[in-house]
Structure formats: structure tokens, C-alpha cells
Amino acid sequence: MDVPILKQGYFLIATVQSALTDSDLLQLRSALVQRVVRCRSRGVIVDVTSLDVMDSFASRTLRDIAQMVRLRGAKMVIVGIQPEVAFAMVQLGLKLENVTTALDLEEGLVHLNQEFSSTDKRL
Amino acid sequence: MAPTNSNPGNTQIEEEYSGSLRQVKPTSLLLGELVAHLRQHRTQLREEWARRITEAQLLTAMTKQEIFAETTSVYDNYVEALETGTLEAIQAYARNLSERIIPRGVETHEVVGIVLLLRDVLARSLFAKYQSDFDMLSRILDSYEPAANRIANTVAVGFVQERERIIREQQEAIRELSTPVLQVRERLLILPIIGVIDPQRARQLTEQLLRGIRTNRAKVVVIDITGVAAIDASVANHLVQTVEASRLLGATVIVTGLSPEIAQTIVNIGVDLGKMNTVGDLQGGIEQAERLLGYRVLPLAEAS
Numbered sequence: 253m254d255v256p257i258l259k260q261g262y263f264l265i266a267t268v269q270s271a272l273t274d275s276d277l278l279q280l281r282s283a284l285v286q287r288v289v290r291c292r293s294r295g296v297i298v299d300v301t302s303l304d305v306m307d308s309f310a311s312r313t314l315r316d317i318a319q320m321v322r323l324r325g326a327k328m329v330i331v332g333i334q335p336e337v338a339f340a341m342v343q344l345g346l347k348l349e350n351v352t353t354a355l356d357l358e359e360g361l362v363h364l365n366q367e368f369s370s371t372d373k374r375l
Numbered sequence: 376m377a378p379t380n381s382n383p384g385n386t387q388i389e390e391e392y393s394g395s396l397r398q399v400k401p402t403s404l405l406l407g408e409l410v411a412h413l414r415q416h417r418t419q420l421r422e423e424w425a426r427r428i429t430e431a432q433l434l435t436a437m438t439k440q441e442i443f444a445e446t447t448s449v450y451d452n453y454v455e456a457l458e459t460g461t462l463e464a465i466q467a468y469a470r471n472l473s474e475r476i477i478p479r480g481v482e483t484h485e486v487v488g489i490v491l492l493l494r495d496v497l498a499r500s501l502f503a504k505y506q507s508d509f510d511m512l513s514r515i516l517d518s519y520e521p522a523a524n525r526i527a528n529t530v531a532v533g534f535v536q537e538r539e540r541i542i543r544e545q546q547e548a549i550r551e552l553s554t555p556v557l558q559v560r561e562r563l564l565i566l567p568i569i570g571v572i573d574p575q576r577a578r579q580l581t582e583q584l585l586r587g588i589r590t591n592r593a594k595v596v597v598i599d600i601t602g603v604a605a606i607d608a609s610v611a612n613h614l615v616q617t618v619e620a621s622r623l624l625g626a627t628v629i630v631t632g633l634s635p636e637i638a639q640t641i642v643n644i645g646v647d648l649g650k651m652n653t654v655g656d657l658q659g660g661i662e663q664a665e666r667l668l669g670y671r672v673l674p675l676a677e678a679s
Binding site for chain 2: 333336348
């Protein structure tokens, strides 16, 4: 199932609606990385609130997306990881190093706005 | 009296068995006779039982009157269970009794002891009644013993189960109490940990903290472990995992009050300390958390 990617000002918001297969994840990766530059986005938020499982492929792909997005000139925040999922992930050693995380969409937006308000007065 | 039992197999056995007997009674009638006997001598047997309990120094936590009242109802329930063969009533009574006497410090051996005493008192009275007729006695015992054993079993099991239930409840209560997650400012939680952390408690602590982060929308959490003397490697690992899981929820964790022993453990297990945000004491931790949240605390005079 495709993940819808919405443009909201300078940010892109991708909300994961249901469990993702490996190919869905790869599709999300290429779509996001393309859209970042095409939409001239400064930040990307991936909302995983509805995921109740996060396997190693998913977390590695998310980490890769974050790094690719950074190379394409934007910042990425993953939001909405459930408490149970978070603990299961660290037990499996999936720590999403160097990736910013936030509690929910609102927090993610606040974080990105803070990031850019210091450098960019337009936001 | 001829056997009234219509089951042919049974009758045959009884006939073989009773070759020299004058009378053959089916088990149910024997039990009826037994119960009638026990009812008839109720007062005397009950007193004998209460005397034996006092003699054996059981139920010392209870007064004489209480023992008398309890023995009366236990006796009646016991005879009723013998008569009907159903254990529900005595089971319920045993639970109820356990609930009342466990808080007063009555031990398992006492409860089992008094039931076995009653069994003994009743068996003796049967011996006395049928001593002239050994065959009858043995048949009476045949029907009495299994029922009595079942009752003793039920009461003991009921008591132990009740005890375990109470212990479980108390453990639960202690655990709930021992891991409070407190909000000290908007978006700032503290989690003071006191006492020994075992793996089970560590897991519960993590669950409560992660849930607390979400419900309070916390940005910063201060975990204070001043009250923890030592932890083992698995718990230290768990603590580190908790810190990482909190980060995945978007919260920063500050650990305060690490004792020298715990610091040693953490260094020994080789945790990457770069990711652990630690401050010496709780005050320092809260101050740092306030800085992270953008608060500045000033004395009133300076602020105005």
C-alpha cells in the first residue's frame, strides 16, 4: 500500500497507514527522496503512529531515508513510535541512531520549526 | 437386610466380600449412618476437637470463643460435605475463613493441623462406636476415609490459594507504589527509584515510564537512582535500553544519583556512555532538565 506524502508549507508529511511490506518501504524511500528536492522541502516527517511492529528492515530503511534526506538538504523526524514498539526495538538493537524522533506529529512540527526559525526568518 | 444396591457387579463383589457377614449395606446408607452419628454427638465431638486444638497449641492467634465459633461452623460444614459429597460449600467456607484468619498470622500448618485433628477426632469416635464389630468398622472407614481426605485436601488447597492470592496482590501493590512517575513541570517527569531492581521490576518500570512519557507528553525525564545500592549487568543494560526507548518517543533522559558501584557496573558492561546523560544528584538533574526545556529559575527579588 502506498504511503501518502502530503506537502505542508516547507515540510513533507508521510503518514504510514498500515503495516508496510519491504517493497512498500522501498517505494516510500524513493518517493520521499525525490519529493524532497522537487518540492524544495526543508523538513520531512514520517508518522508511524499506526505501526505496532517495527522489524529490522523497516528501521534500517527509515534510518537510510533519514540519511538520504539529509544528503538532499532537508531534516527528517520520525514521530509516533508507540511505547511497546520503542521498547521492542531497543531490545532487538534497532536504535535508529542519528535519527531525530518525536512523540507525535505536533511535536515533530514544533521541532522542525525550532530548527529552522533560528536560521531562516521566513518560517 | 438384603443389599438394596441393584448394580449386579457391585452386589456380587459385596456378596463375595461378605461371605461371613450378616448384613450388607451399600455405601450411601453407611455414609448416612455415619453422618447421623456425627450429628448426634455434635456437641461432644466438637468440644473434644476444640480441646485437642488448644492442646496442640494451634490457632494461638485466636481467642477461645473465636475457636469455638469457627470449630462449630467448620464441623457443620464438614459433616455436610460428608453427607452430600459436594465440596463447593466447604471450599467457599475455607476461602472465607482463610480471608479472615490470614491477616491475623495463622499459618498453613495450623489450618492443615486442625482439619487433620478433626479427621482424627471423628475417626476415633467411629472406632469407639464400632469397636465390637470390626467388619462394620472397616466398611464405615472405607466410606469415611476418602471423603475425609478429600475435605482435608480441599481446605488445605483453599487456604494456600487464598494465601497466594493475597501475596500476589501485595506484590502488585508494592510494585505499583515503588515506581511512581511524577510530573514536576510541564513536560518534565521524574522517576525516583528506590530499593532493589530485579529484571521484572525493571521491565515494569520501563513500561510505566514509556506510558508516562506519552500521556504527559514529556520532553525530558529525570531518572533518579540515588536509592538503588547496586544493580547487575542485565538491569544496567535494561536501564540503557529504557533511555534509548525514551529517545525513540522523543524524550531526553537524564540519569542522576549513580552510586560508585553502579558506575562501575555500567563501565564494566561497556555501555556507550556518550548516549547516557548523567548528572550527579537529583537537584542537578532537574536544573539541567529545566535548561533543556528553556526554563530559568530565579529568586523572586532578582526576577522583579
